[in-house]
Amino acid sequence: LTCDVVERLQTRAGLVLDQAAAARVRALMPALKERAKTLVELADAAAFLVQALPLPMEPKAAALLTADARLMLRALADRLSTTEFVAPALDAALRHFAETTGRKLGQVAQPLRAALTGRVASPGIDVTLAALGRNEALARIRSAAG
Secondary structure: OHHHHHHHHHHOOOOOOOHHHHHHHHHHHHHHHHHOOOHHHHHHHHHHHOOOOOOOOOHHHHHHOOHHHHHHHHHHHHHHOOOOOOHHHHHHHHHHHHHHOOOOHHHHHHHHHHHHHOOOOOOOHHHHHHHHOHHHHHHHHHHHHO
16 A cells, blocks of 8 residues: 555656655555545645655645744754654653643644644644654754744
8 A cells, every 4th residue: 555655646746755755654654544535545645744845835734833833843843853753752742842831732733733744634743753753854843943
């Protein structure tokens, strides 16, 4: 199934997938499959994993990246740079960051999701971060934060 999605992204969407991009698709495939009903939906859902910076933003996602959200993302990137990039550690780090900055988790996760995916919906933010990997995730966060 992953091979089918990778092929569809390359041929239909015209995206170039290197080994790292294909690995990101493989890593997030179990979570992506939960939401998609067809191969087309699955490929559409996976496209953000292979898109180059700057990410194209859905209007609703762009609206989440307010000046305050960008400041928060800069601080969050610093915090995540020292976090182990596995879902449980990332989940704990996000919760701790939200708590210590006086925010609810959604106030952290929604702008973060927009920064990582260019969308307002994705699999869990912890598994999305883990699938992207430290370097790609931090590059996306910093790009969105400006």
